[in-house]
Structure formats: C-alpha cells, structure tokens
Amino acid sequence: MHLVMFDIDGTLVDSKGFDGDFYAEAVESVLRVRVNRDWDVYEHVSDSGILAQLLREAALNGDHAELAARVQRRFVANVGAYLANHPSTLREIAGAKRLVDRLLALPGVRVAVATGGWQETARLKLRLVGIDAERLAFASSSDAQARTEIMQLAARRAMQGAAFRRATYFGDGPWDRRASEQLGYDFIAVGRAVAHPHAYDDLRDTDAIVARLAV
Numbered sequence: 001m002h003l004v005m006f007d008i009d010g011t012l013v014d015s016k017g018f019d020g021d022f023y024a025e026a027v028e029s030v031l032r033v034r035v036n037r038d039w040d041v042y043e044h045v046s047d048s049g050i051l052a053q054l055l056r057e058a059a060l061n062g063d064h065a066e067l068a069a070r071v072q073r074r075f076v077a078n079v080g081a082y083l084a085n086h087p088s089t090l091r092e093i094a095g096a097k098r099l100v101d102r103l104l105a106l107p108g109v110r111v112a113v114a115t116g117g118w119q120e121t122a123r124l125k126l127r128l129v130g131i132d133a134e135r136l137a138f139a140s141s142s143d144a145q146a147r148t149e150i151m152q153l154a155a156r157r158a159m160q161g162a163a164f165r166r167a168t169y170f171g172d173g174p175w176d177r178r179a180s181e182q183l184g185y186d187f188i189a190v191g192r193a194v195a196h197p198h199a200y201d202d203l204r205d206t207d208a209i210v211a212r213l214a215v
Contacts, residue, residue, distance in 0.1 A: 001110060002215050003155055003164040004103050008115040010172030011190045012096040012203075013125045017089060018082055019117075026075035027051065031067060033058045045175040046116035047072070049145035076120045083128060092129035093190060095203035100131055102206055109215050110164065112137035114154035116147060116175075147179040168213055170203075188212065 009015050024035040033054050036042075042050045051071055055064045083090055103111045113133065115122045119142035126133045137158030139150045151169065168186040169176060177194055180187035188209070189199035198212060 001159070001162060001164045002108055002213065003110050003112065003158055003167040004213065004215075005112045005114050005151060005154055005158075005167065005169045005185070006100070007169070007171040007173075007176055007190075008113060008117060008122050008125060010093070010193070011170050011176075012093055012100070012113075012131060013129050014091045014093055015125060019079070019121075022075055022078045022082065023047065023050075026071045026078065027054060030071045030074060031055070031058065031060060033060075040174055044145045044147065045173065046141035046145055046147060046150065047075070047118045048141040049116070049147075052145055072118060076118060079121045080124060083124065087128060090125060090128050092131070093202050095206060097130050099203045099206050099209060100136070102210065103215070104135060106215055109213075110137065110158040111135075112154040112158040113139070114147075114151040114169070115140045116150065118142050147175055148182050151179055151183060151185070 006012050009019055020037060024037065027033060027035050031054065039045050042053055051068050055067060060067065100111060103109050113136050117140060119140040122140050123133045137154050139154035139157060141150065143153050144150050155167065166186065168188060169180045170188045170190055171177065172189065172191045172193055174194055177187050177196060187196065189196040190203065191201065200209065203209065
C-alpha cells in the first residue's frame with residue numbers, strides 16, 4: 001500500500017494572498033506580539049505551533065489556552081468572512097483536484113491530508129476549490145503542533161491499522177521537506193520555494209506525477 005499525503009496551503013490551494021496576513025493580524029491584535037513572517041524561524045511551522053511558541057516567548061500573563069483560543073477564533077472568523085465575500089481569491093493549485101480524484105480511484109493507494117493550518121479554515125479552503133475532505137484521511141494543527149505528529153496522525157487515520165510499504169508527502173515549504181525526511185517519507189515539492197530533485201510548479205501533469213509515485 002502506498003500512502004500519499006498532501007499539505008494544503010501552497011500545495012492544494014493557493015492562499016498566499018491572505019492567509020498569512022490574517023494569521024498575523026489575529027495574533028497581533030489579541031496578544032500585542034509581533035509575528036515574524038519568516039515562518040521557518042519557528043520550531044513548529046503550524047498555526048498552533050507558532051502560536052504556542054509566541055506565547056512562551058512573550059511570557060504573557062493570563063491563561064495561555066484561553067489566549068490561544070481567542071487568536072484562533074479571530075483568525076477563523078476573519079478568514080471565513082473574507083472567503084465568503086471574495087471566494088474567487090482562493091484557487092486550487094492547478095491540477096490539484098484532478099490528481100486527488102485520480103489517486104482516490106487507485107486500489108493500492110491511500111490518500112491523506114496533513115496540514116499545519118487549523119481544521120476549520122483548512123476544510124473550508126478544500127471545499128471552496130472542490131476537494132471533498134470527507135473522502136480523505138485528515139489531520140491538522142488542531143490535532144498537534146509538530147508537523148511530524150500531524151503527518152503521523154493522518155497516516156494512522158488513512159491506514160486504519162494496515163501497513164504502508166511507502167509514503168510520499170507533497171508540500172511547498174522547507175518544513176515539509178524536513179518533516180518528510182524525519183519520518184522517512186518520499187518528498188515531492190510543489191512550487192519553487194523548495195529546491196528539490198522532485199519538484200513540480202503545479203499539479204497539472206497528472207500522468208508524470210502518478211508515474212513518479214509508481215502507483
């Protein structure tokens with residue numbers, strides 16, 4: 001069995017025009033703490049992981065769990081309102097839905113999503129580009145802070161007790177590549193942010209990608 005796993009932002013959907021801005025706004029408005037937009041400086045590049053690190057380093061008074069929940073609620077509300085009013089600003093990475101649908105139809109493949117975003121916004125983005133998250137094993141930053149833990153949980157949900165002989169992760173960031181290396185997964189880069197031997201600008205060349213996966 002081949003486990004094929006995808007990140008969401010920058011991999012299946014293009015949300016770079018607003019997602020980071022709304023995240024920083026939510027953190028800065030609630031915590032009054034500046035967010036470094038160079039995401040790779042954070043230990044865990046996930047919505048919950050970055051937030052937990054900012055809370056630790058700022059040593060803020062008050063209940064950190066409640067502060068985190070307030071940030072999350074503000075972010076989710078702002079993203080939801082923005083996409084309700086500007087749905088056309090969110091686009092699939094070209095070919096994403098077709099590739100996912102093709103992989104789901106293959107008997108020797110299990111398909112999963114492991115995202116550093118929070119569950120609410122992640123599922124919303126997939127729905128708006130026509131990818132049915134209910135057909136996919138799913139894990140997010142709502143489940144864990146570390147990318148590797150999110151990926152392992154998505155794998156368990158996908159395999160349901162069975163074993164996989166090979167796993168491949170599609171991602172667009174250096175943190176995706178590192179997590180794949182740590183878990184022993186093959187890695188395929190989407191976009192141009194990561195220098196990698198196996199990389200595609202988008203997911204349109206379904207035949208080439210499926211051939212690379214050897215499924």
